[in-house]
Amino acid sequence: MTKKTFLRLDSPVQYIKGIGPKRSRYFEKVGVTTVDDLIHLVARRYVDHSTVSKIADIRINDQATVIGKAQLVEARRTRKHMSLVNVVLRDETGSVVLKWFNRPDLKNKFKRGDWLLVSGKVSFYRRQQFVNPLYELIGEEEISQKKRGSVFPIYPLTEGLSIWDIRRAVRIALDECLGDVAETLPESVIAKNHLAPLKRALQSLHFPVSLEEADAARKRLVYDEFFFFELILARRKAKLQCKAGIAFRDNGELTKRFRESLPFTLTQGQTQAVEKIVTDMARPKPMNRLLQGDVGSGKTVVALYAILVAIENGYQAVLMAPTEILAEQHYIVLHEMLQSVGVTPYLFTGSTKGKERTEVIDMIASGTAKLILGTHALIEEDITFKNLGLAVVDEQHRFGVMQRAALVNKGVNPDFLVLSATPIPRTLALTLYGDLDISIIKEKPPKRGEVITKIVKEKDKKATFSFIRDILAQGRQAFVICPIIEKSEKLELKSVQEVTKEITDAFPNFSVGVIHGRLNTKERMHIMNEYRLGKIEILVATTVVEVGVDIPNATIMLIEHPERFGLAQLHQLRGRIGRGAQESYCFLVLNRYVQPETYERIKFFERNNDGFALAQKDIRLRGPGEVLGKRQHGLPDIRVGDLEYDRELLFQARDDAFELIKTDPNISRPENEVIKAHLRNLADRAELLRIG
Known part of the structure; x- marks a missing residue:
């Protein structure tokens, strides 16, 4: 007698009949590790069978969806040396040609006999065709699967996992676990x-009878995500x-x-930010404020003013940065800026060793060190402050909530100021950082030169180098950014x-320096320091120079493999130039073929200098977690909701x-017990809940 396996919501997905340990790895690639993950898996889109056309019925310029079997599959290069994948698709009424240009990744994707669902615009070249259409490889059994309505979901897939595999597993999971x-x-x-x-939403998510029902199911899941995200912030x-x-x-006198x-x-934005911060600091409650501004908007000066307010009141202040190089840059800049007021900053990072480390720790404990700059090394157990009054965290999205809390806990309810150079619209900022008061510096200091961005192909690099030589000959400096060290x-x-080596050979008359995290x-x-003094004219670097480096004389940046970076990171890198009055140039070197959507992203960056527009686009493309550091944020995941498309629902949930x-x-009223129970379930993933 076969032993029956009883599934639970927290059961690994491998225990669903027909999956097993090997196939479960395919499910893990689309984010499914448990039964609960599976029943919450949201389709990328839905196809309504009533809108699927017969091939004989499609017309030129129609947006159409067809289903058919691949009769012919070929891959070749065109006369213009572009890759081309051709598929002849046939149903019972006729055939149509599918063409994908510049998609070498599809070369071995299709084979004769495959069933495809294809959507796109119908065009004509010798015969009807779809050019670069959307497609899904489907199982033959899925074509006639209409028992639960005419709408079926198109799930995110990976090699080795079909839509039918997911639908079959979902059906079993819902049958056995929906009641739980x-x-x-x-x-x-x-x-x-x-x-x-x-329960109804989860059923409709996978087996809707209409597109409206599928939308309603998604709305419920999106609201849940947003509501509990905001609830933890509100608490x-x-x-x-x-x-x-x-x-x-x-x-x-200090300030x-x-x-x-x-x-x-100070700009108007800086002045307003200072006024808000000073007002906050005057209250007998801990300040908890986010200072947000585009690269080069002058956040550091505002933070420094707050630091001096704390120091002149007899308290210590600390500024924590995510990387040693950023902490070092803060140290160099602040040391110079504070000489006139007689305040000495102290640097403490993981690289502070031996006697120097002991001395700095003693000065922090005794209160001799009034301003301490450093990394997460500042939150180690042996670091004790005499009277910490203000904690400033730079590039706060790079720190986990526990790290930020550990820094604040070094004092007795000190004021807390976080800085972010990832600008997002105020309404969105209020929602994502709902536990913080927000100041935004919109404008940059006057008399800054324009930054011109240009995509450069490898074959055009010689001309670009010639242009850069002319700029360097005028006494300017350049950054060259690489994605890897070795x-x-x-x-x-x-x-x-x-x-x-390439830069040294191409620019023999200019000094070249190298900097990276090792x-x-x-x-x-x-x-x-050598670069700051102009002794190094070209600095080859990794992204260690992404933030905090301020060299007004640097007017050139050349970025290798820009496709490897998100829009927000590219904007941070570009922010290292354009800090003086001279015109600056950012060159994006494409060394190889990139996917059309990747090229469009880089093209968008080339056209835009507005950090707010770039951050919004980046959030749409990569999600808030990648851009804003939500995975370290200590909050529940936002996996279904779209911060732009669902913004009204987001505001309502907030x-x-x-x-x-x-x-x-x-959350103690009887009617809210279901909320409290779900918060407990989220506790493992929500560090904020434990801190609160």
């Missing part, structure tokens, strides 16, 4: 927002507001002398080693979450 799914929202919230009950903010903090006064020593006037057999990418602190600081915490701070 617990509702996560009270009836009042469901009714108010016209949401489907969770954290409410608890922070109950704590007693330090009431700082801003009437000392006055600092402002007088600046060789420029040549890799697995990655066909230009390394720092290779590019340094150099020690003294080596990095020496190289950056309002509902904050209103609930306002009326039921401890």
